[in-house]
Amino acid sequence: MAASTYARLGPSAALKALPRLPTPAYVYDLAEVRRNHALLRAALPEGTGLYYSLKANPHPGIGRVLAEGGARAEVCSSGELAAALDAGWTGAQMLYTGPGKRDAEIRTALRHGVRQFSVDSPHALDQLDRLAAETGVSAAALLRVNDDHPAPGQGLAMTGVSSQFGADLAWVLAEPERFAGRPRVELAGLHLYMGTNLTAVDALLGQFAHALASSRKVADALAAHGVRLRILDLGGGFGAPFARAGANADLTALRAPLTALLDADAPGWRDGTPEVMFESGRYLVGTSGTLLCTVLDVKRSQGKDVVVLESGINHLGGNSGLRRLPPLTPQLLHDGEPGEPMLDALVAGPLCTPLDTWSRNAALPALRPGDVVGVPNVGAYGLSASLIGFLGHPLPAEVVIDGDRPAVPATCTRLVLNRTTVSLQE
Structure with missing residues (x-):
């Protein structure tokens, strides 16, 4: 991933919904x-x-x-x-x-x-x-x-x-x-x-x-x-x-x-x-969907920055089980400030396999554990097209918001978690 592909997440509806939502989460507008x-x-x-x-x-x-x-x-x-x-x-x-x-x-x-x-x-x-x-x-x-x-x-x-x-x-x-x-x-x-x-x-x-x-x-x-x-x-x-x-x-x-x-x-x-x-x-x-996930670890390994996320090919495989070529390299968005130090990072998920890698040369800001990143435009062929059964990690939440009704707070939308519908309250 070249440096020019990095972009700020900004004040998107997905990030506004985040404070009261678990991650990882697919947010659909x-x-x-x-x-x-x-x-x-x-x-x-x-x-x-x-x-x-x-x-x-x-x-x-x-x-x-x-x-x-x-x-x-x-x-x-x-x-x-x-x-x-x-x-x-x-x-x-x-x-x-x-x-x-x-x-x-x-x-x-x-x-x-x-x-x-x-x-x-x-x-x-x-x-x-x-x-x-x-x-x-x-x-x-x-x-x-x-x-x-x-x-x-x-x-x-x-x-x-x-x-x-x-x-x-x-x-x-x-x-x-x-x-x-x-x-x-x-x-x-x-x-x-x-x-x-x-x-x-x-x-x-x-x-x-x-x-x-x-x-x-x-x-x-x-x-x-x-x-x-x-x-x-x-x-x-x-x-x-x-x-x-x-x-x-x-x-x-x-x-x-x-x-x-x-x-x-x-x-x-x-x-x-x-x-x-x-x-x-x-x-x-x-274009209706954004995957939000939290950074679990950031370290140096063999002279390389490594960013480990709570989502990987199990949550966004991009039909990886269907021999997708070229390999999926998602763009990561973050609400950081311009001018921050940049990482040349290997971006990996939490799975116990070296195949769980999204990028080996991602230009990213200096992320820290606990930061949240987003992958844009994953409303199609996202969660349901991924390896959700592999290694048994919990499914992401699926959150529905409606940008046409801004008066309705995100905490009043419906959350589908592990395919069970749960109502969010203030």
């Missing part, structure tokens, strides 16, 4: 979630829909704000289903995704009113048909398509490679009859997700154009088998800063060309046929 939702809605064509991907952050307080704002929920496990229900979504407002689903979780989803499922193969269609019949209901499927070629400018490739996600485009075009509906399952739409963490309008537009071109081919092939698609989920991949200071990219320039693209390639979408949907996780909630 609902006002930022509302702002991000409004920004993304302004970037998407009017009349399209938006799913919130709970994998980014399943906290029900965050979900409640997005549900109230009109977003639907995209879930991929029974745990996320429960979180979405707790946030106020109904099963009818959810899309259940994932490349492999157990019978038990599909039954649970159906019994809670979920009727839309993303499927990845003929077997998945058969499975959903069988379980819908057992449950005495009918369901709708969105066929996920793995395009033959990746779209340009992707962050993490989600298509055009061998994948558990979706049926290969060539397979669907060669055997469309295998992907038609079933007695209890309507093949209602397509699910195309090309890539993730894109921050450039041109890259986003390119992937949506690619997805629409493929959707036309699939729609034509399925039409010969009586399938009329009424839902088109184009995914998302809207990027956001992670564990570094910064703001979401302004994507409003996307709306006009994307609207024109839909007019050309998805005739009827303005009348809802097909209904066009997008998905987002990190763009909606990433």
Whole structure:
């Protein structure tokens, strides 16, 4: 971490909440979630829909704000289903995704009113048909398509490679009859997700154009088998800063060309046929979260400054268990004074392994045990994407504040500690 990446934490809402809160703590500002939702809605064509991907952050307080704002929920496990229900979504407002689903979780989803499922193969269609019949209901499927070629400018490739996600485009075009509906399952739409963490309008537009071109081919092939698609989920991949200071990219320039693209390639979408949907996780909630943690020790070792924090890869792994490359090096913010002596520090967490390291060359002020540092923009893929089970350290608190309601003191917000809700009092 270069010296220029160090910044002061300053009088943020997170630090104001600190005096009466335990650390470590993830602090989520609902006002930022509302702002991000409004920004993304302004970037998407009017009349399209938006799913919130709970994998980014399943906290029900965050979900409640997005549900109230009109977003639907995209879930991929029974745990996320429960979180979405707790946030106020109904099963009818959810899309259940994932490349492999157990019978038990599909039954649970159906019994809670979920009727839309993303499927990845003929077997998945058969499975959903069988379980819908057992449950005495009918369901709708969105066929996920793995395009033959990746779209340009992707962050993490989600298509055009061998994948558990979706049926290969060539397979669907060669055997469309295998992907038609079933007695209890309507093949209602397509699910195309090309890539993730894109921050450039041109890259986003390119992937949506690619997805629409493929959707036309699939729609034509399925039409010969009586399938009329009424839902088109184009995914998302809207990027956001992670564990570094910064703001979401302004994507409003996307709306006009994307609207024109839909007019050309998805005739009827303005009348809802097909209904066009997008998905987002990190763009909606990433900048809403700050991880606050206390310095446990500061020392010199082999000529190197060493700062040991109470949080490490167990609390902010950044999907470290998923071979994240490059390694995560969070930016540390501190409420120190300018001009303080600087450390060239190895920053480590409390785990009993040398792998629990955030940085080996962090430029930091002269921290002392008991000081508090913050990691910005970790509202997405923070706590729930980390190695929280490793070595059994307590989970951080999760604190919800609302910058749109400054008259409400932080001590009156809700604290979710180890997934148990506790009310804070003065």
